[in-house]
Amino acid sequence: MAGPQAGRVVNAMTVDVEDWFQVQAFAGVISREQWDGMPRRVEANTEMFLQMFADAGVKATFFTLGWVADRHAALVRRIVAEGHELASHGYWHRLADGQDVATFREDVGRARRVLEDVGGVAVRGYRAPTFSINTRNPWAFEALADEGYMYSSSVFPIRHDLYGMPDAPRFAHKVGAGRLMEIPMTTVRLGGRNFPCAGGGYFRLFPYALFRAGLRRFNGEGGSSGVFYTHPWEIDPGQPRVSEAPVMSRFRHYVNLGRTRARIVRLLRDFAWDRMDRVFSL
Numbered sequence: 218m219a220g221p222q223a224g225r226v227v228n229a230m231t232v233d234v235e236d237w238f239q240v241q242a243f244a245g246v247i248s249r250e251q252w253d254g255m256p257r258r259v260e261a262n263t264e265m266f267l268q269m270f271a272d273a274g275v276k277a278t279f280f281t282l283g284w285v286a287d288r289h290a291a292l293v294r295r296i297v298a299e300g301h302e303l304a305s306h307g308y309w310h311r312l313a314d315g316q317d318v319a320t321f322r323e324d325v326g327r328a329r330r331v332l333e334d335v336g337g338v339a340v341r342g343y344r345a346p347t348f349s350i351n352t353r354n355p356w357a358f359e360a361l362a363d364e365g366y367m368y369s370s371s372v373f374p375i376r377h378d379l380y381g382m383p384d385a386p387r388f389a390h391k392v393g394a395g396r397l398m399e400i401p402m403t404t405v406r407l408g409g410r411n412f413p414c415a416g417g418g419y420f421r422l423f424p425y426a427l428f429r430a431g432l433r434r435f436n437g438e439g440g441s442s443g444v445f446y447t448h449p450w451e452i453d454p455g456q457p458r459v460s461e462a463p464v465m466s467r468f469r470h471y472v473n474l475g476r477t478r479a480r481i482v483r484l485l486r487d488f489a490w491d492r493m494d495r496v497f498s499l
C-alpha cells in the first residue's frame with residue numbers, strides 16, 4: 218500500500234531563505250543595522266539544500282528575503298536555473314502584523330521587484346515572517362494582491378504563544394476578496410484541536426516517525442497535499458551561538474540542528490515533493 222510510486226500525494230517542499238541572524242528569535246538582540254556586519258552563512262547552507270534536492274530529484278519553492286537577494290545574486294540565479302520556484306519572504310523580515318498597510322506594501326513590493334530583477338522570473342508567492350498573518354491583519358491578503366502576488370503561504374492554523382490562527386481553514390482557500398490563494402501550514406486534527414505537522418522546530422524536536430505518521434494522515438484526508446517548511450540555518454550546527462537571546466528562543470532555534478539534514482533526506486525519500494506553484498496549480 219505504501220509503495221514508493223503509485224498514487225502518492227505530492228506535497229510542497231519549501232525553504233525560507235534567510236540567515237541565522239535574521240530570525241525573529243534573535244530580533245531583540247541583533248538589530249537590522251547590525252546585519253551587514255554579521256558573518257553570512259545563507260549561501261553555503263542554501264547550496265547544501267540545492268544539492269540535497271538535486272540528489273533526490275526534487276524541485277522546491279524558495280521563499281527568499283529581498284535583503285538576501287540583494288547580496289547573493291548568484292545564489293538566486295542558481296535557484297532559478299535548477300528549476301526551483303523563486304518566491305518572496307519580504308525584504309526586511311518584519312512581522313506582517315507589526316506593520317501598517319503602507320509599510321507592509323512597501324516591504325513586500327520591494328522584495329518582489331528585487332527578486333524579479335535578480336532572478337529574471339515572475340515572483341508570485343509570499344510567505345510572511347513567523348507566519349504573521351492572522352486575525353490582527355486580515356488586510357495583508359489584499360495588500361499582497363495589490364503588490365502583484367497571486368498566493369500566500371503564511372497562515373498556521375494552530376494555537377501558539379508567538380503566532381497562529383487556530384480557527385483558519387486547514388486547506389488551501391481563497392482570501393483577500395477572492396484575489397489571492399492562501400496555502401496554510403499543514404496540521405493534523407486530533408480531539409478537536411489542530412497540531413502542527415509542517416516542519417521547523419517541531420520537526421527537529423519530535424521523533425521523525427511521528428511527523429511521518431502525521432503527514433501520511435493529512436495526505437489521507439481526501440488526498441490533500443501538505444506543506445513542509447525549513448530554513449538554511451536549520452541544517453547548520455556550526456552557526457555562531459547567540460548567548461544573549463532568551464533561553465526559550467535559543468532552545469527553539471538550536472534544538473537538534475545536527476540531526477535535521479539527515480531527517481530531511483529521509484523525508485525527501487518517504488514522500489513525493491514538488492514546488493508549491495505546481496502542487497497547488499497556481
Ligand SMILES: [Zn+2]
Pocket residue numbers: 233235240306310345346347
Ligand atoms: Zn523567516
